[in-house]
Amino acid sequence: MNDHSPLTIGIDFGGTSVKIAVVQQSQIIDHSPPIATQDFAGHGELIAEMVRAIQDLRVRHPEVAAIGVGMPGFVNFEEGLVYQLTNVRDWTGIPLKKLLQAQTGLPVAVDNDANCMAVAEWKCGVGRGFEHVVFMTIGTGVGGAIIANGEMIRGAFHGAGEIGQTSIDYQGRRGHYGNFGALEDYIGNREISAKAHAAYTAAGVPISHQDCSPAALADAAHRGDSIALAQWEDIGRMLATAAMNCCWLLNPQAIVIGGGVARAGDLLLDPLKEHLFSQLSGPFKDHLQILPATFGHEAGTIGAAALARDLL
Secondary structure, three states: OOOOOOEEEEEEEOOOEEEEEEEEOOEEEEEOOOEEHHHOOOHHHHHHHHHHHHHHHHHHOOOOOOEEEEEOEEEEOOOOEEEEEOOOOOOEEEOHHHHHHHHHOOOEEEEEHHHHHHHHHHHHOOOOOOOOEEEEEEOOOEEEEEEEOOEEOOOOOOOOOOHHHOEOOOOOOEOOOOOEOEOHHHHOHHHHHHHHHHHHHHOOOOOOOHHHOHHHHHHHHHOOOHHHHHHHHHHHHHHHHHHHHHHHHHOOOEEEEEOHHHHHOHHHHHHHHHHHHOOOOHHHHOOOEEEEOOOHHHHHHHHHHHHHHHOO
C-alpha cells in the first residue's frame, strides 16, 4: 500500500444497511457502524444520517478528500442521480451527488454497486492489468459490469452491464421488466434456495428453506450430498450460458465472479468453466481466465472509494 495515497470515503448502500468507511488504496482503515436502511421513512432522513456518519469519520481523519457511493439501482453516473431503488422507500429521482456535496463540502461520485465492485477488482484486485474484463456479482440478484479497451462501458444512458437481465431461455420465466428467462430469476439467492428445496422435497428429503441457502448447499456438497452437488452443477451451467453470450459479444480476457453465491468456489467455478469452454472457439477461449473476486463483501466500499480517488 502507498502510505501517501489520499484517503477517501467509500459508501456501500445496500437494501438492508449502509456501510461507510475510510479507505486508503484497497485497505479499509476506519468505518462507522452500519446504518439500517429500512429505519428511515424517506431519503432526506437517511442522507442526513449518512452525513452525520461521514462527519464523525472526518473528525478522526480530517485529510479525507472525496466520497464515493455505490447504489443498488439505476444511476446516472455523470449527474450522480439515483433513478430508482427497488427495495428502499422514497428513492426515485434523487440527486444524491448534489445533496452530499452540498452537505459535506467534498467532491462526490455516485455509481451502480456492481460497477463499484468492478472498479475495486480492476484497480486493486484480481482484474488489475486487464483491458477487457466482464465482472459478475451474484447475490440477491445478479449484477454485472464491463471493462473494454481499458474503460468502463456505461452505455448511452448509464445502464450497460446488466448481465442479470440477459436471457438464458427465451421461453423461460417472465421477468420484472417483461423479459423472459433473465439470469437472476434463476441463480439469485432466493431462486437457488427455492429450486434446491423443491429438489429435496421431490426426493422425499425433509429440509427447511434455511438449509437450502447457497452457503448451506455448499456445505452439503462438500460432504458429498448428491442433490446439493447437482444444484451446483446446474447453477454453473446456467451461469455459463450468460458468460458464453458475453464472450461471443465482447471477447474478454477474463471473467471475474464475485458476490455471496461465488463463495462456493470451485463448486460453482468448475462446472462454469466446463460448460463455458465447451461452447467457445479458439480466439474466445484459448487465453480466457475465469477468476474469483478478491474483496468479497468489502468490494463495493473499496470500489466506491476508488471512484472517489479518481475525482482527485
